Amino acid sequence: MSENFCNKCGACCRRIPVDFENKMLFFDGIQELTSEFEQMLIPDTKTNNITFCSCKYLKEGLCTNPNKPAECKNYPSSPFAYIPEGCGYYGLIFSKLEAQKQHIRKLKEEIINYQTLLNSDKTVQRLIDHHQAIIDKYKLYGSENW
Numbered sequence: 001m002s003e004n005f006c007n008k009c010g011a012c013c014r015r016i017p018v019d020f021e022n023k024m025l026f027f028d029g030i031q032e033l034t035s036e037f038e039q040m041l042i043p044d045t046k047t048n049n050i051t052f053c054s055c056k057y058l059k060e061g062l063c064t065n066p067n068k069p070a071e072c073k074n075y076p077s078s079p080f081a082y083i084p085e086g087c088g089y090y091g092l093i094f095s096k097l098e099a100q101k102q103h104i105r106k107l108k109e110e111i112i113n114y115q116t117l118l119n120s121d122k123t124v125q126r127l128i129d130h131h132q133a134i135i136d137k138y139k140l141y142g143s144e145n146w
């Protein structure tokens with residue numbers, strides 16, 4: 001990240017949500033759980049299919065891994081990053097998420113406008129499909145309700 005708002009609390013490495021069954025990691029957005037990342041995890045509490053894990057490289061609140069995986073080097077870059085309480089990036093990620101939601105809402109508005117023109121111009125359907133594909137891309141994050 002270009003801006004450094006990390007207060008070194010270590011919370012993001014202490015409670016990492018993972019769906020082991022579906023190999024999904026909820027860290028910098030929804031990511032595939034790689035075997036490299038999985039071997040670092042120490043499972044703790046479980047709620048439904050989500051297991052909260054700590055990382056074996058976290059010592060006294062600091063990372064001791066000399067070869068951090070890309071997921072850690074980039075965190076938190078995604079508007080969908082899992083931000084624990086007290087994280088210094090909360091405001092930045094919140095505003096990124098709101099910007100992403102605004103974009104999706106705008107596409108939905110445009111679809112409604114295009115639909116009114118649909119009968120007179122067939123190219124409009126292609127525009128609608130294009131917008132809908134972007135909205136669907138963020139379905140896992142709840143874009144249908146934005």
Ligand code: SF4
Nearest residue numbers: 006007010012087088
């Ligand atoms: S939770 Fe946020 S502030 Fe705390 S160590 Fe992780 S990135 Fe830094």
Ligand code: SF4
Nearest residue numbers: 013055058063065072
């Ligand atoms: S490798 Fe370091 S940065 Fe990555 S989860 Fe573990 S302690 Fe955190």
